[in-house]
Amino acid sequence: MTRKLRVGLIGAGIAQRHLAGYNWNKDLFEVPVLCSLDEDRGRQAVAEFGVGEYTSDVETLFARDDLDVIDICTPPDSHFALSKRAIEAGKHVICEKPLFGSIADVDAMSEIVGKTDRKFMPIFQYRYGTGLQKLKRLIELGLAGRPFLTTVETHWWRGPAYYEVPWRGKWASELGGGLLGHAIHAHDMLNYVHGACAEIFAHGATLVNKIEVEDTMTLSVKMANGSLAALSMTLGSRKEISRLRFCFSDMVAESILEPYTMGRDPWTFIAGTPEHQARIDAALAEHQVTEDGYTRQFELFHEAVMTGGEPPVTLEDARNSLALVTAAYHSQRTGQPSQLPITPAHPLYGSWLP
Template sequence: MSKKFRVGVIGAGIASRHLSGFSWNKEMFDVAVVCSLDEDRGAALCEEFGVPEYTQDAETMIARSDLDIIDICTPPGSHFALCRKAIEAGKHVICEKPLFGSIAEVDEMARIVARAEGPRLMPIFQYRYGSGLQKLKMLIDLGLTGTPFLTTIETHWWRGADYYAVPWRGKWATEFGGGLLGHAIHAHDMLNYVHGACAEIFSYGATLVNPIQVEDTAALSVKMKNGSLATLSMTLGSRKEISRLRFCFSDLVVESIVEPYTMGRDPWTFIAGTEAHQKRVDDALAGYVVKEDGYTRQFELFHHALTTGGQPPVTLEDARNSLELVTAAYHSQRTGVPTKLPILSDHPLYHSWLPEEERRQAAGA
């Protein structure tokens, strides 16, 4: 029988989706405690998911010897400190997106994890595990797509004033960014998941929809390290919400569905250039084994990594690629020129992509 890991969850918002993912993997995980400063929401989650204990004391919870995993579902500003405390306490960590507020923090956390010699940290990118996207990954692995040419990704959602009534949203200091960081990040992770890292980014960004500090509309042109190109568009001002991914390869065109929040799921379309190649593709797709998706699948794969000693299904390097894309986009928006990647320690936004005024305020705090 495989090991069952005991989990402590911090947060009571997106945590509900994590608890659903754990509940579908009851033989792998036992959620022992929920920690939240909001007692009403925290206690309600405990009741809904049968979690036996509620607390408001994160530090004491992290230090408990009977917990194996700390699952961090709090606003972005608290992620780094909580991850550090949990890793240094010898716990494995799951942490929601956006992982941290700078490339420097990702690199520092990599050093913290390495020093700890055992604990694993897994960032959340659950959208990767939809069957449509997984079928594309399978076809790439089988050599059936050919050379990549162009990818287009649209994240066109709607967020009104009610969304920004939550105090930490829409502000550089607490949300770290706008739609590029908090909304399109999943679709853009799919770009890196399929094609690897970006090489250069040019971006326009604007705040057009709501009176907030951060961007809610952006357009990006991207060169990938594999030689292909990509165009990415994001707005939180689309009255009809869609997410769409389209991949053009020499031997195949792949299109996602347009459902805004589950675009990784079936039915995707896979159109080959010839009848003979279409048959090869269709035969391969017929052999695809459908698995769970979303948080359920990512947690299942994390369990496998922990029990076999492997790397988590989503790594710090994956989070770095994602945050590099955002950092480069912000730098390009402010300089008016393309930004090359990778973002290294000598880059002006390596330690923070916050605008200068917000950076000074954060330093003063």
């Protein structure tokens, strides 16, 4: 019989999407307790999702011996300290994006976790959309060919009301702007398909709202696998879209435009010849569709804990994602291309905060 993992959840905003994911995996997880400083929203989430109890005292979660996992859904500036406390308390950790505020923090957490048998999983639930999973499968089967160019557009709208939440739009608490908090999922999908970046040149600006951080940015990227990528992000698009387009020697893959679920079907996969199109279509017809989003990522996390394997998203995956951010901020400020990987010698290794 499969053992359920017992989760202590910290937060009551994006945490509600996590609770929905746990509820779709009721045979794998239960959530005895939710902790939030926002008592009204916390108690509402507890009632709506059938959580055992509400608390405002986070220290009680670390002290409990009946919890297997601490799931952190708080503002970004608190992620590292809460993660460290949870690992030291002997818990597995799930943590929302953006993970931390520097590559140094990721490396420090890797060292902390490496001294234990605990699992640490950053959240990148967009990876599990059926469309993106089909692309991964075609690449594994050798049907895509050599990668040439990827374009990623994250064109969303965020007006002044969005920034009435006190921690948003500020370097100290949000740690960055649209590049870090909004486009991070689409850019993770780039890394998920092609691996790490090798060089980035970026322009960024604050054009849409009166905030401290960037809300519009363009990036020109060389990937370590030799391909190129062009990334654009704005929070000033009155029509919201997300689009990923992957050009390979033997096919083009293109996502849907739905801004918040662009990993899902129906993606298009267009080959260069009728014969190769038939091979692609045959492979897609055999693709096994699974759950997606948080539901699938949590399911795979449970499997990793039970088997002792790697979590489906690792600290190294989060490092690649935040290395892209670090290099982009460095390029924006220096007006020069920024090289990767980001090492301790890099001027923004310890923090990209200005």
